Amino acid sequence: MQGDIDNSSTGYSRRDFLKGTGLIIGSAALATSIVNVAGCKASSSEVSTTTGSGTYEVYDTDILIVGNGLAGTQAAIEAHKLGAKVTVIEKGPFGFGGGAGMNWGGAFYYTTDPADPYGDAHYGLSLANPKILKALLDNSQDLLTNLEAFAMNQGIGVGPRLEDGSFAHFVVRPSPTEGSTIRLMFDFFDRHAMDAESDHGITMFDQTMITDLIVQEGQCLGAMGVHIPTGTFRVFRSKATLATTGGSSWIYGWGGTSAVTLNSPDNTGEVDVAAYRHGCALQDSEFFALDLIQLAPRSIAAAFPSGIGADASTYKTVCDSDGDYWMADIEHMEGQRARFAQEIALKIAEGKGGPNGGVFLDIPSEDVLTHYYYRRNIALWKKIFGIDVVGSKIEVGPEYYEHGAVPPVDEKLMTEISGLFEPRGGGVAGELGGGNVMIAMKNGPYAARNAVEYARTAKGVDVDWDTIAGEYSRIHELRTRSVEGGLRPLQVRRKIQEACYKALGIIRNGKDMQACVSELERIRDEDLPKQICADGTLVFNNEWKQAIENHSLMVIAEASAKSALMREGSRGQFLRTDFPEQDDTNWSVNILAREVDGTMRLETRSPATEA
Amino acid sequence: MRISIEKYDPSTDAAPRFVDYTVPAEEHMTMLQALQYIDENVEPVAFDYSCRGRACGRCAMMINGKPALACVAPVGAEDSYTVEPLSGHPVIRDLVVDKSALHGRLGKAYKRIRYPQLTQADVLAPVDPIQGEHVHFLEFCARCGVCNAGCPVVNDGAGGNSRYVGPAQMMATAFRFYDPYDQADRVLEAVQNGLWDCIMCGNCDKVCNALEINHVAIYEDLRAAATARGLTA
Numbered sequence: 030m031q032g033d034i035d036n037s038s039t040g041y042s043r044r045d046f047l048k049g050t051g052l053i054i055g056s057a058a059l060a061t062s063i064v065n066v067a068g069c070k071a072s073s074s075e076v077s078t079t080t081g082s083g084t085y086e087v088y089d090t091d092i093l094i095v096g097n098g099l100a101g102t103q104a105a106i107e108a109h110k111l112g113a114k115v116t117v118i119e120k121g122p123f124g125f126g127g128g129a130g131m132n133w134g135g136a137f138y139y140t141t142d143p144a145d146p147y148g149d150a151h152y153g154l155s156l157a158n159p160k161i162l163k164a165l166l167d168n169s170q171d172l173l174t175n176l177e178a179f180a181m182n183q184g185i186g187v188g189p190r191l192e193d194g195s196f197a198h199f200v201v202r203p204s205p206t207e208g209s210t211i212r213l214m215f216d217f218f219d220r221h222a223m224d225a226e227s228d229h230g231i232t233m234f235d236q237t238m239i240t241d242l243i244v245q246e247g248q249c250l251g252a253m254g255v256h257i258p259t260g261t262f263r264v265f266r267s268k269a270t271l272a273t274t275g276g277s278s279w280i281y282g283w284g285g286t287s288a289v290t291l292n293s294p295d296n297t298g299e300v301d302v303a304a305y306r307h308g309c310a311l312q313d314s315e316f317f318a319l320d321l322i323q324l325a326p327r328s329i330a331a332a333f334p335s336g337i338g339a340d341a342s343t344y345k346t347v348c349d350s351d352g353d354y355w356m357a358d359i360e361h362m363e364g365q366r367a368r369f370a371q372e373i374a375l376k377i378a379e380g381k382g383g384p385n386g387g388v389f390l391d392i393p394s395e396d397v398l399t400h401y402y403y404r405r406n407i408a409l410w411k412k413i414f415g416i417d418v419v420g421s422k423i424e425v426g427p428e429y430y431e432h433g434a435v436p437p438v439d440e441k442l443m444t445e446i447s448g449l450f451e452p453r454g455g456g457v458a459g460e461l462g463g464g465n466v467m468i469a470m471k472n473g474p475y476a477a478r479n480a481v482e483y484a485r486t487a488k489g490v491d492v493d494w495d496t497i498a499g500e501y502s503r504i505h506e507l508r509t510r511s512v513e514g515g516l517r518p519l520q521v522r523r524k525i526q527e528a529c530y531k532a533l534g535i536i537r538n539g540k541d542m543q544a545c546v547s548e549l550e551r552i553r554d555e556d557l558p559k560q561i562c563a564d565g566t567l568v569f570n571n572e573w574k575q576a577i578e579n580h581s582l583m584v585i586a587e588a589s590a591k592s593a594l595m596r597e598g599s600r601g602q603f604l605r606t607d608f609p610e611q612d613d614t615n616w617s618v619n620i621l622a623r624e625v626d627g628t629m630r631l632e633t634r635s636p637a638t639e640a
Numbered sequence: 641m642r643i644s645i646e647k648y649d650p651s652t653d654a655a656p657r658f659v660d661y662t663v664p665a666e667e668h669m670t671m672l673q674a675l676q677y678i679d680e681n682v683e684p685v686a687f688d689y690s691c692r693g694r695a696c697g698r699c700a701m702m703i704n705g706k707p708a709l710a711c712v713a714p715v716g717a718e719d720s721y722t723v724e725p726l727s728g729h730p731v732i733r734d735l736v737v738d739k740s741a742l743h744g745r746l747g748k749a750y751k752r753i754r755y756p757q758l759t760q761a762d763v764l765a766p767v768d769p770i771q772g773e774h775v776h777f778l779e780f781c782a783r784c785g786v787c788n789a790g791c792p793v794v795n796d797g798a799g800g801n802s803r804y805v806g807p808a809q810m811m812a813t814a815f816r817f818y819d820p821y822d823q824a825d826r827v828l829e830a831v832q833n834g835l836w837d838c839i840m841c842g843n844c845d846k847v848c849n850a851l852e853i854n855h856v857a858i859y860e861d862l863r864a865a866a867t868a869r870g871l872t873a
Contacts, residue, residue: 121690122698123743131691132782177763184752186775186819187767194769218779224747258732285673286692286711293690326668334693335712405780408851409694413714414668519680564684568651569733572684
């Protein structure tokens, strides 16, 4: 039972998550309040704008894929194989987006087991849609039978190997059904899939940020956005669209270079929020998935490529402040991500965590870090920081690598908007918090097949150019706005991140969450309208990009906080101290946030509901 | 400490110029953290990043004249640092360059040449563990281009050696050289691409942050294979 929440207005409310510099969250970066912005006309009391000349580039395609990460690359290759003209949009440079840009991606596979249709490492899924899971399983048999060859033929070198050169199957756990096992193939280096896209001649627009979808008569006709290096407005018309932009955990905290997530800073949720604005709900926003990662040095904090951490599969190395490896004897712990998170939350709540809000990772030797991704960082830390972790215990804390807050989808992974598909849409992952990168190889191609089928019979609808002009004006106004007492985008963003970090961690309570909701509404109503850019250039303008993104982060944050507050139970990867039980009687439901008359309203419904 | 950054917005500036910033030092600080501080607390600086962990390559730049990844470049030991965009690529703005030409070349160079495609049986059969380890380590090349920017042969410019493709592309060739499933003549490819024009200075090893990749040892393997084939300089 935690009893010492400090709700003083000067500091963070959670006693041990946030302290000084050198740790994952420092207050230094949040201490400034810049008003004097170079180049900004701050004297006028009215909002003034200029919007430029209104020239656009327009492109047509069959299948538009927004986000060239793990799911997007697989979806693109699949759609292309089916003969569709495919266009891929990626916010990062040359397709190096998201987790795929970090040159990493696990790929699940599992034996067919009717008792466990989802069959991945996340068991006890209570809020996923069983119809969707069954459809995914039924439609992935070929892939699952031949996953290793499929992956290797995309260009992976040798795949995961044991020391003797034999193929390394990472066994997650025995399946409930005798004779079955649930296995994971790691070492899927996604760069090869990106190379395959180029090789297939798939059209890609990189460094392009989508700012809105084109939706008319309930149908998605494509998307539009900005080419970041030049500020050029690009319109993409398509017969079917896939949203593959990943989890948006960038709302959660800040540590000097990163939010408390391994996500890319590109993951700010524009497409999901665009869907929301066009009538889709955002589902499961209260749920995140977490790993443990070092709390210091904060310069590399929350980044698994350079970090040292642990997840459910390495539970035996995690101990509390008494040196008790309390999870070591839990059966099949390696597969139970939700339980892993709740165990850690309970430990910290009991006061057995570390001084900075984490628990401990014990590293008596290099071999203890069984994931090479972490192990390779021992040498890196020695080289760049002079830190040798071998023979020590380091404090590790939760980072959110996945997040819900996505439009619900049906069995074909289509959202409530016709022609808009989302491989990790609501219903796919339930309380796991987002689709989990592991399923990208399964869900991406399935969504692509459905999108191609849809595109074949899609009705042609002419794009309304007034709508396009409206979006053009909206985003350029964000760049050129001047207002008295203007706030730079990063200032506004830190407030969102700070509010969410205080309330949406793995230990939650109603009072903190209500305060978060109030603060987010205040930021939305008072700060966002005052957001200005110090520099109005069209050329690679990070501030402009951040200003646009903040509007998406705002909605994601609001949906997350409000959904978290509404759920009077503990489920998935968090513990709510004022409602510590799961409460299946009342809360075996999904929470959906929907815009009604310009306001966010929440509703609940059964997980078996179709989108 | 003082951070001096070469700034340039082609839409407003006639030429690049250096601007000095003062950044408070912190223990275990990186250049990425310093740039973020300046951008947030002083004025906009254009830079790109994503992974914070030397995997995506997007934060590649020159620090005190040497190519580096800002996210793992420690700062604080010196009083001042000079920061410029990564050499060898067109500058978009400030510290952001356009690496699409390099990435295009690399994407092609990494392609496995093989017919027919691998079967499940092919893939599940054991591979030579030493070869497998070479391949595995090379998977961690971030394609950041820092090695090329630090290569004296690549930087020898006009009048220099135009046959050498640079370390980044050589690593792609080496990847498929070690790949037991590849069927192309990667030794010939390496020689044609300037294997013998590399001066074996090891600067690529010094600047690369994929610590498991030993460039010079790889060139030695390729040279030995080339010599055995009579494909000498």
